Amino acid sequence: MNLSQQSWRQWVWPLVVSFGLLFMVNGCAMFEDEETAKGRKIYRHYCMHCHGESGKQGEGFNWDSLSNMEFPPPKDLSDSSMADSIADEDIFNAISREMKDTADPKVVDDVDYFGVATMPTFKYTLSEMEIWSLVRYVRSLHGGDFTFDVNARRQQLEAELESATQELETATQALEAAEEKRDEEIEAAEAAAEAAGDEDFEAEEIELPEEEIMTQAAIKHKKAKLAFESFAKRPKMTVSRPDLTVSDEERAELEKTGKHLYFNKYGCNSCHSLEGQGGLVGPELDRAGFRLNDTWVYKWLMYPQGIKKHTRMPNLGFDDQDARAVTAYLGTLRAPKPDKSIDSAVSE
Numbered sequence: 103m104n105l106s107q108q109s110w111r112q113w114v115w116p117l118v119v120s121f122g123l124l125f126m127v128n129g130c131a132m133f134e135d136e137e138t139a140k141g142r143k144i145y146r147h148y149c150m151h152c153h154g155e156s157g158k159q160g161e162g163f164n165w166d167s168l169s170n171m172e173f174p175p176p177k178d179l180s181d182s183s184m185a186d187s188i189a190d191e192d193i194f195n196a197i198s199r200e201m202k203d204t205a206d207p208k209v210v211d212d213v214d215y216f217g218v219a220t221m222p223t224f225k226y227t228l229s230e231m232e233i234w235s236l237v238r239y240v241r242s243l244h245g246g247d248f249t250f251d252v253n254a255r256r257q258q259l260e261a262e263l264e265s266a267t268q269e270l271e272t273a274t275q276a277l278e279a280a281e282e283k284r285d286e287e288i289e290a291a292e293a294a295a296e297a298a299g300d301e302d303f304e305a306e307e308i309e310l311p312e313e314e315i316m317t318q319a320a321i322k323h324k325k326a327k328l329a330f331e332s333f334a335k336r337p338k339m340t341v342s343r344p345d346l347t348v349s350d351e352e353r354a355e356l357e358k359t360g361k362h363l364y365f366n367k368y369g370c371n372s373c374h375s376l377e378g379q380g381g382l383v384g385p386e387l388d389r390a391g392f393r394l395n396d397t398w399v400y401k402w403l404m405y406p407q408g409i410k411k412h413t414r415m416p417n418l419g420f421d422d423q424d425a426r427a428v429t430a431y432l433g434t435l436r437a438p439k440p441d442k443s444i445d446s447a448v449s450e
């Protein structure tokens with residue numbers, strides 16, 4: 103958007119009103135508990151542009167761009183009927199969830215899943231405690247009580263990690279014992295073959311069921327560890343450099359999938375615009391294919407915070423495949439340079 107094209111009057115009043123609101127809100131903050139205050143701070147950084155500071159519709163600068171999309175625009179979070187109609191856990195689940203393909207009938211039919219692509223997830227950006235403090239803040243917006251027992255939740259995650267650790271230990275021991283037994287049997291069979299003069303004898307490869315149990319236990323343990331660790335601390339990742347070379351056919355397929363994911367799974371258009379359509383939180387992406395390099399885009403999508411710690415773009419929980427597809431799609435965005443000649447400016 104070109105600010106100079108807007109009349110200054112349009113900007114002065116919102117500014118005056120914002121300062122007034124800021125003053126009122128900071129006045130109220132004196133009565134706020136520490137956790138809610140934390141929630142307010144995070145909300146102002148990551149949520150306010152779409153939901154408005156007070157949660158009212160039409161207040162955030164990005165609200166208007168969301169009101170003409172295929173998903174509903176943000177609800178009024180300050181509506182007092184929310185106090186009874188929605189539980190703390192529901193608010194949590196809307197903020198912290200996996201992004202799923204909202205065109206998939208299974209996702210559409212799942213009543214327990216909050217399937218709105220234009221509401222990003224913060225599961226991979228914030229710690230669980232921070233998300234609970236956001237829930238507290240949202241509660242304060244509509245005057246509802248926050249009753250969720252956060253401490254019990256921490257204990258639950260701790261207990262889950264403990265039992266997963268135990269399970270992994272047991273599975274490791276069982277596998278070691280099974281391997282030892284197998285090796286002894288092989289040795290015995292080889293000795294018997296040698297005694298019988300069978301020179302071509304080769305022991306059969308035996309698959310141990312304990313291996314699969316061990317793999318499962320390791321996966322479960324890794325998940326439990328991540329859940330426990332990201333309770334108090336923001337999730338961290340390392341992204342290794344991808345090899346993005348593909349054949350032309352593969353690329354065409356990736357670009358198609360990437361476009362679908364852009365709109366239906368990750369709701370990138372809620373923050374970025376293409377041809378003037380879409381959100382205003384991030385830069386327009388019409389020329390992303392010229393400006394940005396594939397490897398950089400891939401890494402940015404996988405873990406934006408690894409490149410810019412406090413960026414407002416959340417980590418949306420990409421896996422390798424989806425990141426490759428969306429990277430390929432962004433590579434196709436090669437709109438011509440906007441015409442900045444005097445003629446076109448005058449004719450507008």
Ligand code: HEC
Binds near residue numbers: 145
């Ligand atoms: C890019 C815009 C955008 C951002 C950023 C955003 N939201 Fe949303 N939010 C939406 C949209 C769109 C919806 C879906 C419409 C709806 O049901 O309210 C939504 C829904 C919600 C809901 C669910 C209300 C319901 O329907 O049950 C909650 C709670 C919520 N957002 C909280 C947050 C919080 C907290 C943050 C910041 C951590 C945040 N949102 C950031 C756009 C956004």
Ligand code: HEC
Binds near residue numbers: 383399414416
């Ligand atoms: C909640 C808003 C939000 C969502 C959702 C979001 N982005 Fe962003 N994005 C941003 C912001 C803000 C920046 C600017 C980065 C910065 O400086 O912090 C950005 C930057 C980028 C950039 C770098 C642009 C440049 O010119 O440097 C790319 C590429 C990008 N986003 C792609 C995506 C894609 C693809 C998606 C969907 C998978 C997506 N974004 C979802 C907010 C968002």
